[in-house]
Amino acid sequence: MNTTTILECRDVWKIYGAKADSFLTHTPDPQKGDLRKHNLIGAVRRANVQIRKGEIFVIMGLSGSGKSTLVRCLSRLVEPTAGEIFFEGKNLLSMNEAELIHIRRTKMGMVFQQFALLPHLTVLENAAFPLDVQGIDKVTREDRAMEMVELVGLKGRENNYPRELSGGQQQRVGIARSLVVEPDLWFLDEPFSALDPLIRREMQDEFMRLQNMLHKTIVFITHDFDEAIRLADRIAVMKDGEIQQVATPEELVLNPATDYVAEFTRYVSRSKVITAGSVIQPLQDGTFAGTVDHKQLIDDIASQIEGANAPYRVEKDGEVIGQITRQAVIDVLVGRA
């Protein structure tokens, strides 16, 4: 196993229906029709993903695509029907109750779509809850929880009850609670889907700010492709329980593996995904208006290149690998590339 892989799942299945368990032993390689014939639903079908340390891994799919079930398999909130899941090299599925509880208490955190705050506890008590169940004394746990509450910008609201907060604030509490144990692996299950578009945007920024400080390994679920490309290092696109493609946002847009992925990426504003390195042309003689890095997004450099009357050099690791012209940028912006 790759040393930087923190969570890996191999051939994970989750099948719902009567006799779901014995089905896979009879039919090791079922097709869609087989499941339907037996009145079974394949919520997750042979999922293989590796989540690397420190990356934001987004699982993207529409409702019913199995993304929520998959993340629940990864955290073992749902028992997979078949397959293996390794967390830091240890088999998560063979752990007993106590080991699992220990892992969750120390290494995992999760944020939920509907916030899942406990209505009878204050903001501070909610944030301190994971420490409370570990039996940590009140002063220590509330100190730690207070740090988290401050981190998510809710200082001053710590004695309020969840129902007194707005949706965005409630989700901040959810985030504080999931971070209080300083987890290595952070699950976020559609954390911003229940929020208004403007608040959602604000929370995404907040999330990126936190990630830049904390550098967690993140599994992020969303049904919003724009959100996915905004946040993700890598994206897994799911449909009907199957992972269609795992790739960086740029690869998804440039080389969609299936028609379904292509359909999704068609209306994406490509300049926000495509980097300078993807549209370089061979270096030609002549004057250059400047130099850009190959990783820069077209969106970020568009105005400067358009404004100049000569092409830009494109650099990779300090070495010039080609040039980028005004025409190439415009092609990306209007969707010709």
Next chain:
Amino acid sequence: MPRWLTSGRVFWLALFAVTWALSTWSFQLYKALDARWIIRFPKKWQLELDGAISGFLIWLVEDAGFYLFSFKDLTRAMAALIEAPYQFLRNLLIEGFSSGYGETAVQLAPSLSWIAIIICIAAIGLYARDWALAALVGCCFLYLAVFGQWHSAMITLASVLIAVPIGAVGGLFLGIAAYRHPWVDMALRPVLDLMQTVPVFAYLVPILILFGFGPVAALVATIIYAMPPMVRITIVALRNVPDEILEAGHMAGCTQRQIMWKILVPSATPTLMVGVNQVIMLSLNMVIIASMIGAGGLGFDVLASLRRLDIGGGIEAGLAIVLMAIALDRASQAFSERKYRVRKSGNLIQRYPLSSTVLFFAIATMILGRLIPAVQTYPEALTLTTGPFWAGAMEWINVNFFDTFEAIKLVILQGLLLPVKKFFTGIPWAWGIIATGLMAARIGGWKLGIMAMLMMGFIAASGLWGKAMVTIYLCGVSVLIATIVGIPLGIWAAERPKAGKVILGLMDTLQTLPSFVYLIPVIMLFRVGDFSAMIAVVLYALAPAVRYAAHGLGDVPEQMIEAGHMAGCTKRQILWRIKLPLATPQLLLGLNQTTMLALSMLVITALVGTRDLGQEVYIALTKANAGKGIVAGLSVAFIAIIADRLVNALARGQRKRLGI
């Protein structure tokens, strides 16, 4: 099969026609064929279940043992467990604490003074919501003191204070067990169904035999009666905790125990408090019935007055129960809606201002009470009595309106009650079983049909067919009238929000009244008989019909109504074409509730001389014949279960058709 045969209308018409014909000519048929079995269930086929049950109970009490101890020891131990806290509460509220017996008794401490108790209950009201509630519950209790009901009321309060925690906590634990283990759920479900449909009277006798006459037996009966809804509500409340909250608990690394006590139970608390409220109301509902097997207090006062036909006394004590019910109901409801508050800081007194106030008054009045007895016990000279007023009012009504009441009674009796009674009691038992089976199969499938036939068969085989038919007739007529009155009231409440508030408030209050209370004015006005029974049942069973109708209409999606308006519907068309059809599932659920309440009330009306299954149960109680009571009680339960399943199947079918 040809289409006309399977079509619904033909089926129902034919079923009714055959039943009617057989009912009308069953007697002639028996004479013509000389077959007595047509109208009477043959004696030699009769089940002798009642004797067996009675015998079993006697064996249980006299001979049964579990090696180390006998069954009797077990019941004695349970009795002692209940007796001890009950006696403590009685001492606290009424008698005071003393050591020694009889003449040599030395009082150690007096009971809480009436002032302290009123302040305590008002403080609970304030804690649960606000000053208005505090004033309401305080005044309710003040009434008890001023109108001379204090002593009885405190006895009742003591038994409620014992029955409610045991019922609530016991229900909670049973509910948790059922939530955790499916097999407990499977085992509990039929038991709960039976507990809620078997009339209370039926299990009074076995309890009487096991625990003997007295407050303990009454408490046991009350707890058994009040616990089932708590179990059900607990199961529902725990299942309704959002999955995400549960998952959040798992992800926080909770153990099973922590999941239950730190996540599930606290999140479900508001719903659980609704269950506690139910337990309180049912315990109060049992007050009068329980006094038949030895609970003293207000219930006993009502029962005694009813037996003496002492109008004033009955109404006074009844009113006291009602006020106590209202006070406890409002207070416990406020608890279930209570918002979490910011905790206060400071020293003990600052942190718990209410508890300290109550404690202060308890001690102050205790000391003062030694010097001034009026502080300890409300002075008798200052009590008011409304008894003569009520008696006079009733007499006045009877003198002036006797003819009117008689006329109404006669018209309804002749025009409705008697023909329906004749129809039902005429049905030969064999056809009755078949017809019920056909009806049930048609509505709910063949499984339901077979179940209905078996249950009706049991009733016939127990020799209770005739009485069961009287029960069905009385119940049917009452439900019919309650529906005819209730649904328009519900529609009115839904259409006119202002009127609705009044109507629904009135219904809420009607539902908090113990069922017995309905009997008092009805007997006073119409004397004993089927008609009085019907009126009491209608009054008692009215509330769900109104409420479900109002909710059903209110729940119709706004869009549908707007679509109706845009299609150019008149108000009347919107009601008849849109709202009512969409509300039918709710209306049917209301009908179901009405039927269940009617059946439970019917048993109580046996006291006013109906000749139905209720009477059978009641006679069994007075003769302490456990077997007979249980068999008759089971018969009532079977009728209730059949009715419940039928109406539910109808509602399900309707919902499916509407796609809701």
